[in-house]
Amino acid sequence: MTDLQEKIKVMPKAELHRHLEGCVRVGTVVDMARRHGLKLPTFDPAGLEDVYKLRAPGASLLEVLGRFELAQASFASYEAVERITYEALEDAYNKENIRLLELRYSPDFMLKEKRLDWQKAHDIINSTAEKFEKASNMVCGVILIASRSYGMGSALKTAAFAVSNKKTVIGFDLADNEADYPSSLYTEVARGLAAAGLPLTVHSGEEGHYSRVRETIEELRPRRIGHGVKAADDASGALMELIKERGITVETNPWSNYLTRAVPSVEAHPLKRFINAGLRCSIGADDPEILDTHLNKEYALAVGRMGLSLEDIQYTLKCAVEGSFLTPDKKQQAAKELGVK
Ligand SMILES: [Zn+2]
Numbered sequence: 001m002t003d004l005q006e007k008i009k010v011m012p013k014a015e016l017h018r019h020l021e022g023c024v025r026v027g028t029v030v031d032m033a034r035r036h037g038l039k040l041p042t043f044d045p046a047g048l049e050d051v052y053k054l055r056a057p058g059a060s061l062l063e064v065l066g067r068f069e070l071a072q073a074s075f076a077s078y079e080a081v082e083r084i085t086y087e088a089l090e091d092a093y094n095k096e097n098i099r100l101l102e103l104r105y106s107p108d109f110m111l112k113e114k115r116l117d118w119q120k121a122h123d124i125i126n127s128t129a130e131k132f133e134k135a136s137n138m139v140c141g142v143i144l145i146a147s148r149s150y151g152m153g154s155a156l157k158t159a160a161f162a163v164s165n166k167k168t169v170i171g172f173d174l175a176d177n178e179a180d181y182p183s184s185l186y187t188e189v190a191r192g193l194a195a196a197g198l199p200l201t202v203h204s205g206e207e208g209h210y211s212r213v214r215e216t217i218e219e220l221r222p223r224r225i226g227h228g229v230k231a232a233d234d235a236s237g238a239l240m241e242l243i244k245e246r247g248i249t250v251e252t253n254p255w256s257n258y259l260t261r262a263v264p265s266v267e268a269h270p271l272k273r274f275i276n277a278g279l280r281c282s283i284g285a286d287d288p289e290i291l292d293t294h295l296n297k298e299y300a301l302a303v304g305r306m307g308l309s310l311e312d313i314q315y316t317l318k319c320a321v322e323g324s325f326l327t328p329d330k331k332q333q334a335a336k337e338l339g340v341k
Contacts, residue, residue, distance in 0.1 A: 008299045011313075012338045014100040014320035015092060015284055015295060016201075017226055017251035019145075020125070021110050022287020023088035023103075024071040026052050028080075036076040053292040057259050064260075067290050075110050081121045085128040091288070093138050096295045100324060100334035103129065104143035104173050107161065108154045118161055126168040137337055139330040141170035143201070146189065148174060148181035159189045163196040171325035173226065175203040183216040190220040199223045199325045201251065205230035206262050214239055217246060224249040224323055229262050232270030240277045249280040249323030254301055255293040256286035272307040275315060282320040283313075314340065 001009070026045050029052060033040045041051050052070055054063075075081055085103075092098040105125070107118045122142075129140045144162040146155035155174070162169045172193050174186055183202060193200055202220055205213035206227035213231045216222060225231075228250040231239045243250065252271050257263045263270075274281050283302060285293045302308040308316075318340040324331050335341070 004303060005296070005300055007310075008303070009296050010097060011299070012097050012099040012317075013295045013299070014282065014317050014324070014334065014338060015096075015098050016100075016102050016224070016249070016282045016320050016324060017253055017284030017286055018088075018092070018101070018103055019287050020085065020088055020103050020105040021068060021071050021075075022290045023091065024074045024084050024289055025087055025091075026289065028084060028087060029070050029074050032074040032076050032080050036080075038073050038076065040070070052290065054259050054290060055292050057261050059259075071290060072110065072113055075116065075121075076114050078116065078120060078124055081116065082124050082128055085125045086132070089129060089132040089138070089140065091294075093132070093136055098295065099138050099337035100320060100326070100331075101138055101140040102143055102170065102325065103140065104145050106145035106147045106150075106158070106175065108150050108158060109145075109147050119165075122161075122165060122168070137333075139326055139334050141324075141326045141330070142168065143171045143173050143325065144169050145173040145175045146186075147176050148186075149177045152185065155186060155189050156192075159192050162198055163192065166196060166198065169198065170327075171199040171201060171223075173201045173203065174220070175226070178204055178206065178212055178216075179208045182212065184219045187219050190222075194221070201226055201325075203227060206257070206260070210234045210239055214242065217242060217248065221246075222248065223325075224251055226251045227253060227257060227262065228274075229257050229270055232273055237277070240274065240279060244278050244280075247280065249282060249319055250274055251282050251284050251323075253284045253286040254298055254306065256291050259291055266301050266305045269306050271302060272312070275308070275312050280319040280323055281316055282323060283316050 146158040200222040201224035202216050202222045203226040204216035210230040210233040254269045317338045321335045
């Protein structure tokens with residue numbers, strides 16, 4: 001390991017953009033399949049890695065979805081929900097030294113296969129996170145996701161579920177397929193969340209035209225944007241200016257953007273440009289197990305190939321704390337752990 005890699009590894013970190021469905025270890029996929037009689041292309045974990053982990057750009061959407069289906073099938077029981085949540089927390093804490101973790105999941109996607117009860121599963125996820133938090137110096141919280149492609153009924157149902165669980169849900173996210181389900185469709189959802197005081201983040205500008213990001217900001221007024229890379233395509237700089245003006249935190253996920261071809265290369269990722277323009281930015285891993293990444297790798301890419309300095313990394317940590325949906329006391333604890341003022 002180089003000095004830089006070592007430095008990055010021990011650095012306390014913050015993660016605002018991580019999907020629980022993307023945190024299922026390959027060994028757990030195999031265990032769950034065995035226990036619940038599920039089909040797998042192979043039961044050898046090393047062999048399964050090749051079909052489960054996306055390692056290079058260029059996979060078709062269908063191939064990517066197939067990987068998420070393997071993860072989805074693993075949420076086969078309440079016990080599985082608890083185990084996967086615990087392992088996600090453990091990996092974040094031990095492998096990456098994360099001290100502020102926001103985990104998000106889409107109940108309609110994650111619990112669909114086995115028709116698990118949303119409330120029961122959510123209570124398990126929340127209590128597992130609470131227990132982990134008490135036994136460690138990592139603060140965490142749970143964000144609920146509405147998957148756009150599941151339609152309006154699903155989005156409204158998920159938002160109502162989030163509102164009725166306000167005590168254990170820190171925020172809300174709108175994810176997937178922005179091209180076919182633009183943000184302007186979801187103003188009613190956003191209004192309901194705002195009335196309940198639940199902050200919103202939106203996957204936007206991961207694909208398609210940059211005007212989608214403006215639409216997201218104007219129609220939904222989110223506190224944060226997931227990905228947002230397309231905002232850099234507006235050569236006038238007006239869109240970046242709008243993001244800055246509104247104080248929106250951009251949750252970037254560089255390796256994820258490279259794998260899905262949202263950016264042509266790691267080097268072309270606009271994170272450094274965003275920082276130079278004064279935008280608030282955080283660095284996330286999105287789906288660490290499926291995308292074969294973690295924050296140690298993301299930070300190393302940022303410094304080694306995207307032009308960030310270690311001071312820039314520290315700036316992203318400060319932005320993460322300030323943009324976090326956690327309670328002020330948890331944010332204060334995280335700021336101390338991360339050494340940001
Ligand atoms: Zn995401």
